[in-house]
Amino acid sequence: MRSWSRPAVPTLPGTGPVPALHDTATDSLRPTRPVDGAASLYVCGITPYDATHLGHAATYLAFDSLVRAWLDAGVRVTYAQNTTDVDDPLLERATATGVDWRELAASQTDLFRSDMEHLAVLPPDHYVAVTDVVPEVAEAVAHLVDRGVAYRVPTSSSSDGDDVYFDVRAAERDTSWHLGLESRYDAETMARFFAERGGDPGREGKRDPLDPLLWRAARDGEPSWTSVLGAGRPGWHIECTVIAQQHLASPITVNGGGIDLVFPHHEMSAAHGTALTGGDYADLWAHAGMVGYQGEKMSKSLGNLVKVSELVAAGRDPRAVRLALGTHHYRADREWFEADLVAAEARLARWVAWAATAGGAERATTPTALLVAVRAALADDLDVPAALTAVDAAVASGAPADPVDVDAVQALLGVDLRA
Template sequence: MRSWSAPTVPALPPVPESLELYDTPRGATVSTTSTQGIASLYVCGITPYDATHLGHANTYVHFDILVRYWRACGLDVQYVQNVTDIDDPLLERATETHVDWRELAESQTQLFREDMTALGVIPPDHFVGAVEMIPAVVEDVEQLLVRELAYPVPAADAVGDDYYFDVSAAEQSTGWRLGSIGAYDRSAMEELFPQRGGDPDRPGKRDPLDPLLWRAARDGEPQWPGGQLGEGRPGWHIECSVIARRHLPAPFTVQGGGSDLRFPHHEFSAAHATAADGKPLAEGYMHTGMVGLTGEKMSKSRGNLVLVSQLRARGTDPQVIRVLILSNHWRVDWSYTETALKAAGDRLASWQSALQDTAEQPGHSASPGDLQYALMSALAGDLNSPAALDTLDLWAAGHLAASASATEVREVVLALLGIDLAV
């Protein structure tokens, strides 16, 4: 699948890696360490049945900061993102709107590309649709069947069987344990599972929390060859396990996504990966906070969306949207207000004005300057973007000793924060 255009990211003098990140499974902030100069990242992508809202943008802008920080440390960053271009919500929206599901998926994926380009988000090295990975999904589910970690469940409305992952068998034969990724107890998972696409009451399942791996073909639904599984389409969680394991080292450095993916999605993606090859999927898990409007989580089901494309259409500078997002810590829930958006615009204007007052100097420093060190120091502590923006405030007010020229200041801020201070 085609990604989007890459923004300009100036190369900075490398600073030694010293990043600490909050890891969901451990419930603590821990040091991250690259392997042989490589940092790897998988961020779960969109299900393209509607436009990019601020909750989406919040996730992808914050992980963009992680990519930028790693690059500034001189690391080779390997970044993968999926697109769930076949799933129930997409098919349901296509039916509601009388649009072919493929056209809907492509139109909304293209709008997402445009929003990411406008926001200055670095594209992943691999932007992969679930549909293009279906043969690999079939391969993995067939392997799970051979290992007796998957089982068939008769489908009354289909010719063949649906196939489910056996949670209990996986716990007994692998290093994964239910709840070990999302850090929820059983009762919380039982409450969340039906809210997030699970089917706990499905007759024939061995455990109410067993997730779907392969859905047998139903009349009127898209379907693909499934080998011994029969015609059908993938379940949700298996796609990310398959994509990540075929494009990144095992385990890769960070698995990322919104906090609503802690369970069941990340829980079972990790379970599938460990069951498939005996290795953990990722070393750490980052979950971004939810964005709300008038005190409620922003979601398509509630219809309370602030769309990035709508903000852009009314003339809002995408950089202001980026500043608004980075004003909030990546793992904190926050709510959108017009007042906060205006404050972000005023803040950006103050930095741009300060840059205009910064003198140019001949030459270009070959070593990191005061501002780069200060910004990277702020980001090194759990990717603290609000602290980094506070550092910019200090610089703009003249309270931060920085000998850098205007060009160097612009390049440092653009490289690390994706904010261009040139007017």
């Protein structure tokens, strides 16, 4: 599946430091650890409906900053991302709107691509639809059954096979993974989030309330695929595990997403990966904070969404949208206010005027003071707000811009001031 067009990334003098990130699993700042100069990144993609709201955008901008910092450090990056183009929420939306689920997924994925291009987000090397890997997911689930860490649950509503669940207690017994390893949540918190975030703790026939679905047997009126397990479709967590392990070396250097994916999604993805390979799934887990609007978390279920496409259609500069989201640290929960975008538009205007002063000036051959400051900010847990402040200081100094400084803003912060 195609991703989207890659924005230009100017080459800068010297190299930046390899960034450190906050690791959710250890609650500490840790260096990212490329192996032999190469790093891998997996970021969970969208379920394609109501794309792309600013909560989505904030997450993908955060990990875009990581990719840019890695590239600037001379690291070879392999980046994979999925799109969950078949899932219960998507099917429910399609039914409610009277749109074929395939048409809805395709149109919303196209919209997401357009939004990422507007925001100058570097595309993943592997952008994979779940519907393109159904046979591989089924094979992985069958392997988990054979290994004894998954089991079948009969269903009276399907005439073609059983549902398959992951056995969390067997995995704790037989692998190096255990509940809470990535999330550090207690049992009460895990139970609450499992029920709130797509789990089915009360499903009859399950061995443990926290056992997640690996494979859903075919039901009337639902899409399904023929596989080694019979007709059906993948569960949520296993899809990311299979896509990541298809395209990235194990362990993944950084596995990322929004903070709402810590449990159960990332916890269970790691469980599946460890059970499939016998090794660690990811070296570091990084998560972006939530974006709120009108006093609530911005979410599809609440409908309180501000979308990138709608802002752009209204004539707002996507560079300013990127700057507005960047005024908050990626791990911080924040609320979206129109005033933030207005302030970002004024900041962008100042920066564009400053960039014009570079004119035909000779380009520095060594890192400028601003480039050093921006690199240091990004290396420290992707501190984009500090990087923006450094650019503000350079603009306010009254000194003409060096072409390297203008290139640094584009290469490291994703804002083309010459556009």
